[in-house]
Amino acid sequence: MPMHPFLRGMIAMSPILLGVIPFGLVMGAACATQNLSLVQILCFNLFVFAGASQFVALELMSQKAAIVVVVLSGVVINLRMLLYSAGISPYLKQTSFFKRMFAAYGITDQSYAVLMANEDKLKTNKETLCFYSGAAFAMAACWQLTVLLGYVFGNIAPASLNLDFAIPLSFVALVLPSMKSRSYYLVGICSAFFSVLLHDLPYSLGLLFSAFISLGLAVFFVLKKGRRL
Amino acid sequence: MNEKYFYICIFLLALGTYSIRFSFVGFSKKISLNDQFKKILSYIPAAVLPAMITPMVFFHKGEVANLAGKERFVALVFASVLCFFWRNMLVSLVSGLGLLYILTQL
Numbered sequence: 001m002p003m004h005p006f007l008r009g010m011i012a013m014s015p016i017l018l019g020v021i022p023f024g025l026v027m028g029a030a031c032a033t034q035n036l037s038l039v040q041i042l043c044f045n046l047f048v049f050a051g052a053s054q055f056v057a058l059e060l061m062s063q064k065a066a067i068v069v070v071v072l073s074g075v076v077i078n079l080r081m082l083l084y085s086a087g088i089s090p091y092l093k094q095t096s097f098f099k100r101m102f103a104a105y106g107i108t109d110q111s112y113a114v115l116m117a118n119e120d121k122l123k124t125n126k127e128t129l130c131f132y133s134g135a136a137f138a139m140a141a142c143w144q145l146t147v148l149l150g151y152v153f154g155n156i157a158p159a160s161l162n163l164d165f166a167i168p169l170s171f172v173a174l175v176l177p178s179m180k181s182r183s184y185y186l187v188g189i190c191s192a193f194f195s196v197l198l199h200d201l202p203y204s205l206g207l208l209f210s211a212f213i214s215l216g217l218a219v220f221f222v223l224k225k226g227r228r229l
Numbered sequence: 230m231n232e233k234y235f236y237i238c239i240f241l242l243a244l245g246t247y248s249i250r251f252s253f254v255g256f257s258k259k260i261s262l263n264d265q266f267k268k269i270l271s272y273i274p275a276a277v278l279p280a281m282i283t284p285m286v287f288f289h290k291g292e293v294a295n296l297a298g299k300e301r302f303v304a305l306v307f308a309s310v311l312c313f314f315w316r317n318m319l320v321s322l323v324s325g326l327g328l329l330y331i332l333t334q335l
Contacts, residue, residue, distance in 0.1 A: 019321075040235060040239075070238045074242040077277060080273040080278070082249055083273050085249065085250055097255075105247070172309050173321035174318075175274050175278040176312050178271070178274040184272060188278075195279065207281060214279075218272030222272070
């Protein structure tokens with residue numbers, strides 16, 4: 001008997017969760033260091049539910065950055081979810097508004113990556129949606145649990161392991177498969193270069209500027225290619 | 230951290246993030262995207278994520294004098310090269326954390 005697609009989604013998600021576990025632990029421990037209460041950390045995690053932006057927002061809030069800077073930095077980091085939202089929308093054309101609200105909540109780098117990697121094995125929209133729900137559920141459960149573990153027990157791994165380094169590493173593994181040609185690499189290098197160059201700007205404004213400059217370069221590449229065709 | 234400040238930030242960030250997630254999913258019946266726009270969207274991770282990761286690693290205060298305290302950057306480049314060929318989460322984590330462990334413990 002073939003396995004239920006929801007379960008298959010959860011199983012397909014499990015290797016990626018390896019990158020989520022250390023991230024969650026580090027995030028939880030960081031929240032504890034900033035003396036967030038349990039209610040605060042639950043609100044943060046359940047309502048925002050986007051690790052990278054939460055990490056940056058927490059850092060900025062601890063520096064008492066202006067609200068507009070905190071929110072804008074977090075939102076720019078999460079802009080990539082526009083791509084994911086557009087990517088899964090074709091599977092949701094016949095779905096009710098209510099279900100689409102849930103599907104949107106489940107959008108993460110991880111759930112999208114797993115869906116795209118298995119897209120060709122899923123036959124109907126319904127099966128795809130079920131598979132995606134399983135993957136998104138596993139992701140959400142793992143994130144919430146590991147952040148809580150990190151919050152309660154602190155960073156349990158020995159300091160010599162440098163577990164916080166797992167955060168940039170897991171993003172490398174997420175961003176590389178999204179780069180499909182030389183122009184993607186150039187955009188990536190441009191983004192990294194400017195972020196180092198503009199690092200001294202206050203409140204992570206370097207992140208905002210680098211992201212926008214690189215997006216500008218991306219627009220340029222796309223328009224240039226479009227004209228040639 | 231001031232409670233009011235925290236909740237205002239979180240509320241707005243949550244609102245912004247959910248709006249991004251819901252954007253195309255919510256209005257998929259009404260809008261169809263042209264290919265050029267989709268192409269631009271596909272560049273977003275490449276444009277945003279390196280700007281987030283690189284300073285975090287490059288400006289990390291390291292401890293290995295021979296590498297001018299940049300051992301994390303070395304490990305990140307190493308892991309990226311391996312990950313380029315294998316495109317795998319486990320390869321990235323094990324090679325990066327492993328090399329960093331060796332560099333800092335030796």
